[in-house]
Amino acid sequence: MILRVAQGATVVFAAATLAFVLLQLAPGDPATALGEGISPELRATIRTQYGLDDSIAVQYGRWLSSLLRGDLGWSRDQHRPVAAVLSDALPRTLFLMGCALSVSLVGGMLVGAWQGARAGSRRDRATSTALLVLYSLPEFWLALVLVVLFAHYLRWLPATGITGDMYDYMNTREQLLDRLRHLVLPLASLSLVGVAVFARYQRNAMQDSMAQAFVRTARAKGLTESAVRREAWRSALLPVITMTGVMLPALITGAVFVERVFSWPGMGFAMIRAIEARDYPVVSAGVILGSALTACGAALADIAREIADPRLRSP
The missing domain is CATH 1.10.3720.10 (MetI-like)
Structure with missing residues (x-):
């Protein structure tokens, strides 16, 4: 049973890490998803606010630290905790x-x-x-x-x-x-x-x-x-x-x-x-x-x- 739990946790961690890296490498970010009518200054402010201009390693460390604390983050689109989005x-x-x-x-x-x-x-x-x-x-x-x-x-x-x-x-x-x-x-x-x-x-x-x-x-x-x-x-x-x-x-x-x-x-x-x-x-x-x-x-x-x-x- 302990081995099964360890294997399952390893699979979940590997899938989550791979998903995070691929999302960071994908073209675009939440600032570009706002459309064409947003000024460059506002885009830069949004990237700074959410830490999107940091390196992938820094973002991954911040994300992993929050995940280990049980914090899934904040939905930038729905403006509420991710846990609330999932619970619905x-x-x-x-x-x-x-x-x-x-x-x-x-x-x-x-x-x-x-x-x-x-x-x-x-x-x-x-x-x-x-x-x-x-x-x-x-x-x-x-x-x-x-x-x-x-x-x-x-x-x-x-x-x-x-x-x-x-x-x-x-x-x-x-x-x-x-x-x-x-x-x-x-x-x-x-x-x-x-x-x-x-x-x-x-x-x-x-x-x-x-x-x-x-x-x-x-x-x-x-x-x-x-x-x-x-x-x-x-x-x-x-x-x-x-x-x-x-x-x-x-x-x-x-x-x-x-x-x-x-x-x-x-x-x-x-x-x-x-x-x-x-x-x-x-x-x-x-x-x-x-x-x-x-x-x-x-x-x-x-x-x-x-x-x-x-x-x-x-x-």
Whole structure:
């Protein structure tokens, strides 16, 4: 456990340092992001005020010192602490990612197990082709297609936001339905590709499990086919559990673009706004948070694998 924590902390620190250096080397700064109507004197004053004219080493030392004290800095674009920006945006992103991961995991496991038990059949080949096409689609492109189809042409679902304009005037049931309607398209954009990913891994693992000797033994003992498939499915869970931790970075990356498309007020939306405004403290804090979530996801996946298969536990 101590080793996992040390490894996670190293990953987060390395990602945060790399993000800081790359942001400093990127063209432009908060002073240039103000536009063309700002005088050179005012730009110079802003750079001096925020210490932007110091060397990268000095800025890094100042940033690292503040970070070790738990101070994430001040958002120059939103004029409030970065911690306040994250506390507003993070719960919305975690909710969206949690729903997407749950739908992807359950849907992918069901589809993949169904395919693995029928490997080589026409239905399996047709489903594999459809999943491969879905797996190849970028989340932001899929999001745009869903907006055009279901929000523009069919007008079944809202295209942007987390709630409607009349949300405050609705009763509890109407508010719940309004939130669900706004959730459908962002959730579908993130989870459909995830279903394809989990299904491919579950199918291959299920196919390998069905070819094991214990399956033949179970059939020889007279177990029903459904019971045999259930035992094979339990044996095929390890690759899917591992994939759950790997999917977190993909979900974080996908959420950045999906939240932008649907104006979902989460971390992705805040990060893109901060990049456009050269609000580097928010960008750095977002990278740190994303790295921490990724490290935690990998650690939880390792723990889940050890619970599922005690043979993997360290002596």
